[in-house]
Amino acid sequence: HPKRKMAKFNVKKAASECIQCEKCSRACENFIDISRGMKEVKEGNYTYFSEMFMNCMGCGKCLAVCPQNIDIIRVMTEAAKEMIMNEKYKIRVGRGPIQDTEIRNVGQPIVMGEIPGVIAFVGCPNYEDGPHEVVEMAKIFLDRRYIVVTSGCAAMDIAMWKDENGQTLYESYPGDFDAGCLVNVGSCVSNAHIAGAAIKIASIFAHRDLRANYEEIADYILNRVGAVGIAWGAMSQKAASIATGCNRLGIPVIVGARGAKYRRMYLGRKDIPGDWQVFNARDGSKVQIGPGPEHLIYASESKEEAIVMAAKLCIRPNDTTKGRQIKLAHYIDLHKRYFGEYPDDIHYYIRTKADIPITEKDKIEEILKENAWVEKPIPDPTLLERLVRR
Numbered sequence: 001h002p003k004r005k006m007a008k009f010n011v012k013k014a015a016s017e018c019i020q021c022e023k024c025s026r027a028c029e030n031f032i033d034i035s036r037g038m039k040e041v042k043e044g045n046y047t048y049f050s051e052m053f054m055n056c057m058g059c060g061k062c063l064a065v066c067p068q069n070i071d072i073i074r075v076m077t078e079a080a081k082e083m084i085m086n087e088k089y090k091i092r093v094g095r096g097p098i099q100d101t102e103i104r105n106v107g108q109p110i111v112m113g114e115i116p117g118v119i120a121f122v123g124c125p126n127y128e129d130g131p132h133e134v135v136e137m138a139k140i141f142l143d144r145r146y147i148v149v150t151s152g153c154a155a156m157d158i159a160m161w162k163d164e165n166g167q168t169l170y171e172s173y174p175g176d177f178d179a180g181c182l183v184n185v186g187s188c189v190s191n192a193h194i195a196g197a198a199i200k201i202a203s204i205f206a207h208r209d210l211r212a213n214y215e216e217i218a219d220y221i222l223n224r225v226g227a228v229g230i231a232w233g234a235m236s237q238k239a240a241s242i243a244t245g246c247n248r249l250g251i252p253v254i255v256g257a258r259g260a261k262y263r264r265m266y267l268g269r270k271d272i273p274g275d276w277q278v279f280n281a282r283d284g285s286k287v288q289i290g291p292g293p294e295h296l297i298y299a300s301e302s303k304e305e306a307i308v309m310a311a312k313l314c315i316r317p318n319d320t321t322k323g324r325q326i327k328l329a330h331y332i333d334l335h336k337r338y339f340g341e342y343p344d345d346i347h348y349y350i351r352t353k354a355d356i357p358i359t360e361k362d363k364i365e366e367i368l369k370e371n372a373w374v375e376k377p378i379p380d381p382t383l384l385e386r387l388v389r390r
């Protein structure tokens with residue numbers, strides 16, 4: 001309120017109450033050396049706290065343990081005041097729903113697997129190492145021509161990073177819902193538009209009835225639409241409910257390591273073949289498929305693991321051989337880049353030899369031989385027996 005006056009806060013005086021017991025630094029999950037910051041603020045040096053400000057998620061754990069009852073978050077905020085007041089970022093305007101015309105253009109390549117996937121960066125900013133990790137992940141998928149969608153805090157965090165030319169990802173990549181483009185759908189509640197895009201693919205591209213037909217729509221998305229959410233800093237109840245809402249629609253979600261605290265993951269077992277069978281809607285036969293998507297909620301320990309997992313979770317039973325080649329090429333390449341070796345589950349995802357990425361042919365044939373691989377049919381996949389066209 002313009003008339004409301006903030007009580008004057010003497011930042012140096014507050015910091016001078018600190019007795020350097022370091023209880024706060026030990027309590028801080030983000031490894032902020034709060035006692036060092038307090039010491040420096042007392043001496044009039046605000047640099048450390050303004051640098052660390054972005055890493056603080058305001059959890060208040062430090063406040064709870066401070067024997068001097070110092071308002072640590074306030075001290076840090078005051079120390080970073082100069083930086084906060086000068087913050088200016090360019091963000092693409094939140095644009096709301098994905099248009100039907102866009103879905104018509106990309107529906108087929110997504111369902112066939114030729115656009116390798118739709119990756120949505122969503123959720124709270126409870127990052128272990130600051131927002132730059134989200135930007136790095138988004139850039140990798142944009143450069144590989146995935147469709148990248150974002151919302152809420154993740155969308156704002158992406159705006160905070162600039163490349164060597166002073167440009168944000170929003171300035172470097174177009175805003176269409178298309179391969180290699182970055183769409184900001186809007187605020188956190190606009191996540192509904194991301195799920196809505198997947199639903200629209202089932203409705204517009206495959207003419208699935210939208211009314212009272214959740215089961216069929218979810219079956220369609222699970223088996224055909226290679227969409228994955230990454231909620232890298234998820235911490236709220238709301239983020240958990242959005243994530244499980246996506247799971248109900250057949251969209252897997254990766255959370256950061258702290259997401260493990262939700263204590264509910266939906267993890268698949270790729271070593272149990274019986275878990276990975278679908279009906280072939282053409283003739284009703286039961287067909288063995290690869291474990292795709294392997295998990296529905298997965299907590300990743302590092303951004304590298306999340307990148308590789310996201311590429312893998314885009315694999316869907318309905319991929320054409322060309323689509324599967326493209327998705328596997330990204331999965332294998334990212335795995336080699338970040339883990340220095342081939343993934344140990346490639347043989348599960350090869351249905352016929354036409355699925356093998358051409359550049360990896362010799363090595364993968366060797367892997368298939370080692371794993372006594374046998375060719376599998378490519379089904380018209382569904383989990384719903386009533387959709388079999390007999």
Ligand code: SF4
Nearest residue numbers: 028056057059060062
């Ligand atoms: S409020 Fe900030 S500084 Fe305090 S424990 Fe939480 S993250 Fe660390």
Ligand code: SF4
Nearest residue numbers: 018019021022024066
């Ligand atoms: S817990 Fe309080 S008194 Fe102890 S180092 Fe941290 S700010 Fe200072």
